[in-house]
Amino acid sequence: MDIPTQIKQHSCMDCLSGQSLGFEIKMAFQPIIDWQQQEIFAYEALVRGAEGQGAGWVFERINDDNKYYFDQSCRVKAIETAARLGCDTLLSINFMPNAIYNPDTCIRATIEAATLYQFDLEKIIFEVIEGEQIVSQNKLKRIFESYARHGFRTAIDDFGAGFASLDWLHSLRPDILKLDMSLIRNIHQEPASQQRLAEIQRACATLGVVILAEGIETVEERDFLVNAGVRYLQGYLFAKPALEQLLTVEQIQGWA
Template sequence: MCGVHFQLFENGYLYLSDASLKLKEDFSQKAVYLHEGAFIPYQTVFELISLMDLIGSKENVQASVMCEITAPAITVPLPELAARVRHSDTVQLIQNTDFLSYFQPIVSLSNLSLYGYESLLRDPLGRISPGQLFETASLTGMQGLLDQKAREVAIKGRKGQIEDGLKSFINFLPSTIYNPEFCLRHTFQIVEASGVKSEDLVFEVVETEKISDMDHLKNIFKTYKQEGMKVALDDFGAGYSTTEVLLELLPDFVKIDRGKIMDCDRDLEKQLFLKSVVEVSQALNIITLAEGIERKEELEFCRDIGITLAQGYYLGKPESRPAYILPQSAIPGL
C-alpha cells in the first residue's frame, strides 16, 4: 500500500485471520472466533509481544491489533505486525514526524558548476539515523508511507531554496508504488501545489539491485516522464545492475555506485568498468553521475573519462540549507 496507519493499544485484542489456526492451549480458551478469525485478548503490550512469540512467525496469517471485537479494517502479515509492535516508537515517529530535507550538491565535472542537489530525508530532532529509519520502515511495512513523505518533503523543501533550472534528485522505492497512476497522484498534486517545475525534478530508483519486475519499474518511469519529470538509476554497479538494465529502462541519468568510484584513479578493474558505463551511456544518451567522490584524484579521473556529473563529500556534505562552495583544491593549478 502507499501508506498504512498503525495504532497500538495498551490493552485489547490480537486478531488472527485464520480461524482454523491451532492456538496453543494456554490461550486458546480465551480466544473469540468471529469475522473469519480469532480474537485473543491481551492486557499489556508486553503480553501482546509474548503472545505473538508463542504463536510464532506465520507468513500466511494476516493479523491486526484491535481495541474491541469487530471486523478489522486492515490486516498485515503477522511477522510485520510483530515488528510494528516491537518498534512502535519508530513507527509512531514515521507516522507523526514532519521530516526535513537535507541537500547534497551535484556538480558538473566539465566546469565544476552547480547542477543540482540530492534531497535526503532527516529527522528534525536527530532522534534516529536515516539508515535506521529506513531499515525499521522496511521491517514494519511502513516504507510506503516513509517513501511518500520523503518525496513530499523534498518537493516542498525545494520551493524558495533552490532556483529554477537546478535539478532536485529525489529517491523512491518502486516496491511501494504498486499502482503508479494512483500512488504517484499525491506526489504530482504536491508538485503542482508547490509551483515547482516538473522538468527540475529527477526521481531515482534506489532498488536497482533488487529489480524483480522490470515491466513494473518501466511503468513507474513512464508515469514520471509523462508528467515531464526525469528518472535515474541509483547505485549502478552494485548488485543486480548491468548494462542490460540500462538498455531495458533507458533512464535519463545513471548514478554510479560509490563502491566503483572509491580509488578509481588507481584501480584498473574499476577503471575498465567506468569506461564501459560511459561508453554505453553516451550511446544511449544517458547522463552519467559519479557518487561518493571523496578525493581530488577520483574527481579528475571521472572527469577525464567523460563522466558528466559528480557528488560526494569532496564536493559538499548534506546540509539543512542548499549550499555549494567550490573546493579550492579542485581548481586546476592550485
C-alpha cells in the same frame, strides 16, 4: 489492485504532517556538480529525522505497513523544502519501487505538491533508492515510463553495486546513471574499475544516458573521472548533505 480508502484521502499536506509515520522527517541536500560548467547541476534530497538523525535511523522505522506513506511523504517533503529554500536547479528524489502499486496513481501527491509549491515538474529527477530490492524489471520499467510521461527525469542509483546491469540499462533507459562509489573508490589506481567505467560509458553514449559519479572523496578520483570525460560529480570531496540547506557554489569545496 484496489486503493485503500486512507490512501485515496491522502493529500500532500497529509504527507507533510508525518502523523501517519509516527515521527517527523526532514530533508538534507547534497549538491551535484556540473564540472564542465563549474556550477551546481542538481541537489539530491536525502531523508533525515527531525533532529538530523541519519537515514539509517529513519529506515529502522519503516516497514511494510508504512512504506507507501513514507515514500509519498519523502517526495512531498523534498519538494516543499526545496521550494521554500529557493531551489532553482534540478532536484533528485529517491523513490521506493516496491512501495508503488500503480505508478500513475502514486504520482498524484507529487504533482499536487509541485503545483502547490510552484516547483517545476520538469526539474524533478526520480532515482531508485539505494539498497531497494527490485522484484520485477518490468515493474520498474513501467514506473520509469509513467514518470517520463509526466515530464520527470529518471535515474538508476548505485549502478554496479546491486540489481542493475547493462541489461537493465538497455531495458529501462533512464536519463541518468549514477555510478556506485565502489566503482569510484581509488579508480585512478584500479585498472579493472577503469575498464568497467569505459564499458559503461560506451553503453551510455549509445543510449543517450548521462553518467553521474557519486561517492567521490579524493582529488585523485575527481581528476581521473574528469579526464575520462565524466561531467557530473557528487561526493564528500565537494560537500556532505546539509540539513534543510542548499549549499551555494561559494560553500562547496573540491573545485580546485
